[in-house]
Amino acid sequence: MSEPISGDVEPHAMQKLLDNNWILLVLGVAVPAVFYTLWGLWNIINIPMAP
Amino acid sequence: MSTTTMSEYRVDPVSGLKINRTANTLVKWNAFAAVVFLLVGGLFGLGVALTRMPSVQLLSPEIFYLALTAHGLINLAVWIIFFEMAVLYFLGAHVLGNRLATPRWAWTQFWLMLVGAAMVAVAVLGGNSSVMMTSYVPLTAEPHFYLGLILFAVGALIGCFVFLGTLVIAKREKTYSGSLPLVVFGGVTATIIAVFTIVSGALILIPTFLWSVGLIEHIDPMMYRVVWWGFGHSSQQINVVTHISIWYLISSLVFGAKPMSEKVSRGAFLLYILFLQLGSAHHLLSDPGLTSAWKIFNTSYMIYLAVLASMIHGLTVPGSIEVAQRKKGLDAGLFTWLRKAPWGNPIFSGMFLSLVGFGFIGGITGVVMSVEQINMIIHNTMYLPGHFHGTLVVGTTMAFMAATYWLIPVVFQRKIALTGMAKWQPYVFSLGAWVFSIALMGAGTMGVQRRHADITFAGQPLAYQYPEIAKGLMDIGEIFGVIMSVGAVMFIIVVLASIFTGERIAEDSAPWPKVEDADVVFEKSGKKHIGIWGMEAPGTFVLAMILFATIILYYFINFKYLSTVWGMS
Numbered sequence: 095m096s097e098p099i100s101g102d103v104e105p106h107a108m109q110k111l112l113d114n115n116w117i118l119l120v121l122g123v124a125v126p127a128v129f130y131t132l133w134g135l136w137n138i139i140n141i142p143m144a145p
Numbered sequence: 146m147s148t149t150t151m152s153e154y155r156v157d158p159v160s161g162l163k164i165n166r167t168a169n170t171l172v173k174w175n176a177f178a179a180v181v182f183l184l185v186g187g188l189f190g191l192g193v194a195l196t197r198m199p200s201v202q203l204l205s206p207e208i209f210y211l212a213l214t215a216h217g218l219i220n221l222a223v224w225i226i227f228f229e230m231a232v233l234y235f236l237g238a239h240v241l242g243n244r245l246a247t248p249r250w251a252w253t254q255f256w257l258m259l260v261g262a263a264m265v266a267v268a269v270l271g272g273n274s275s276v277m278m279t280s281y282v283p284l285t286a287e288p289h290f291y292l293g294l295i296l297f298a299v300g301a302l303i304g305c306f307v308f309l310g311t312l313v314i315a316k317r318e319k320t321y322s323g324s325l326p327l328v329v330f331g332g333v334t335a336t337i338i339a340v341f342t343i344v345s346g347a348l349i350l351i352p353t354f355l356w357s358v359g360l361i362e363h364i365d366p367m368m369y370r371v372v373w374w375g376f377g378h379s380s381q382q383i384n385v386v387t388h389i390s391i392w393y394l395i396s397s398l399v400f401g402a403k404p405m406s407e408k409v410s411r412g413a414f415l416l417y418i419l420f421l422q423l424g425s426a427h428h429l430l431s432d433p434g435l436t437s438a439w440k441i442f443n444t445s446y447m448i449y450l451a452v453l454a455s456m457i458h459g460l461t462v463p464g465s466i467e468v469a470q471r472k473k474g475l476d477a478g479l480f481t482w483l484r485k486a487p488w489g490n491p492i493f494s495g496m497f498l499s500l501v502g503f504g505f506i507g508g509i510t511g512v513v514m515s516v517e518q519i520n521m522i523i524h525n526t527m528y529l530p531g532h533f534h535g536t537l538v539v540g541t542t543m544a545f546m547a548a549t550y551w552l553i554p555v556v557f558q559r560k561i562a563l564t565g566m567a568k569w570q571p572y573v574f575s576l577g578a579w580v581f582s583i584a585l586m587g588a589g590t591m592g593v594q595r596r597h598a599d600i601t602f603a604g605q606p607l608a609y610q611y612p613e614i615a616k617g618l619m620d621i622g623e624i625f626g627v628i629m630s631v632g633a634v635m636f637i638i639v640v641l642a643s644i645f646t647g648e649r650i651a652e653d654s655a656p657w658p659k660v661e662d663a664d665v666v667f668e669k670s671g672k673k674h675i676g677i678w679g680m681e682a683p684g685t686f687v688l689a690m691i692l693f694a695t696i697i698l699y700y701f702i703n704f705k706y707l708s709t710v711w712g713m714s
Binding site: 121 | 371
């Protein structure tokens with residue numbers, strides 16, 4: 095089910111990315127951590143306290 | 146005993162896969178534990194369904210909340226994650242003809258998850274931890290409830306890294322060449338989402354455990370909700386990715402199909418890795434502390450990239466089946482390929498019912514309810530259980546059941562027993578689950594609250610009368626919930642009967658006939674083209690257009706409904 099990559103041809107940058115599980119892991123954790131978790135918590139921390 | 150049976154590997158006569166025995170034992174135990182928990186959680190679910198049926202109301206409120214907590218945790222987390230561990234080990238070891246990295250750590254995964262699940266069960270059945278799956282603070286559960294969840298999550302995290310380590314070994318020992326097969330890449334995607342999910346769970350459950358034993362004074366409820374949903378919703382995204390990988394696997398197994406474009410499918414998995422977890426924000430669309438920018442960016446912009454990925458998978462899986470069927474001669478008309486598909490084979494029927502049901506019921510409603518304005522109509526109503534049963538039961542559970550019918554001969558080396566029951570099971574289960582989900586969403590649209598034992602509010606100081614049709618929808622939904630339970634029991638009977646009494650498949654038995662590769666058959670046929678209107682998969686194109694039209698129609702119906710419940714004058 096895979097498309098083998100010929101040893102003579104340098105794989106495309108996107109293919110290199112898709113073949114690197116560890117970079118994908120970093121991206122897959124970092125993107126939601128920044129846009130969802132950290133930004134969300136930042137929103138809550140910055141709620142002004144009631145006088 | 147022959148040398149082959151004594152060796153570390155065996156060649157499976159059913160699939161032709163080279164199977165590592167140690168890995169296979171772990172696949173078996175994780176899959177078996179999953180099915181046992183499906184039975185236990187399903188029984189609690191039946192109790193919940195028969196209580197939410199206004200004309201029955203089986204359980205007292207105290208027992209109802211206990212049962213709801215147990216059902217949610219066992220069926221949303223324990224059954225599914227145990228099964229996913231089995232799938233990951235199967236993909237990493239069996240599909241790649243590989244051994245498992247660190248089997249001892251894999252056993253640690255199994256026992257930690259089992260002990261964790263048992264601790265949670267003891268806490269819930271003790272009656273003092275009826276905090277439901279979300280366990281929102283300041284609701285307090287017993288400390289061993291949180292500790293059990295933490296152990297379960299740590300076990301799952303270990304399983305993820307065993308899988309990633311297994312891939313490292315496969316690459317080093319060259320058990321595959323080029324890129325990972327697409328189904329294994331789907332497993333990588335699920336694992337990455339799982340890591341984010343489990344880390345989020347640990348970040349919030351560890352302090353909550355410390356709070357429950359008095360070592361921390363206060364947990365901010367709003368912060369809890371943000372971090373918890375990074376765990377709670379993303380855990381369901383692992384399921385989506387896993388069941389989509391199973392769709393690809395089954396289309397290849399049953400039809401000898403190949404993805405229409407493997408590059409596009411991999412790109413769609415990448416979109417999942419980057420954006421799918423952001424959908425967690427839609428649980429917080431009515432929370433006051435979070436800004437509209439955060440809500441809209443996450444739910445209305447970024448999540449659409451993940452929706453795009455789902456549409457790609459939803460198009461390419463049936464498309465690949467159509468292309469394979471047409472290449473094998475079923476090239477007439479728009480839907481001959483579908484009509485003549487093996488509908489009596491539960492591996493295919495279960496997978497296809499999962500695909501269509503997930504798209505039309507779970508998928509469309511998930512997209513529409515992520516719109517901030519529309520979410521206001523249905524937030525915290527029965528619509529939500531309707532929606533997530535449309536994803537997790539109609540989609541994930543049905544796909545896992547379909548895969549099990551293939552896995553039993555391969556992993557347990559037994560033929561499927563009770564084949565007549567197995568043939569009907571996907572239809573009974575899906576009929577129940579589809580109508581259950583739709584009816585609950587209908588009731589939710591009328592405002593029926595979730596998480597309440599009695600929609601009549603009998604004896605409550607603030608009574609509220611829902612329209613009679615809402616009660617009728619709840620009754621209909623729960624009747625079909627019972628039918629869904631019958632389908633689940635049929636599945637469990639078939640699985641247990643097959644494992645314990647099914648005809649044994651000897652290791653040295655003759656290889657089972659292989660499904661012919663569609664490309665090879667096409668080449669032999671001497672034909673040059675398939676399809677009509679210049680398209681290779683016109684039937685799938687028409688189905689995709691029907692899905693598009695349904696999304697648009699449903700979207701506008703909801704905005705129209707919003708205008709009536711939220712008058713401007």
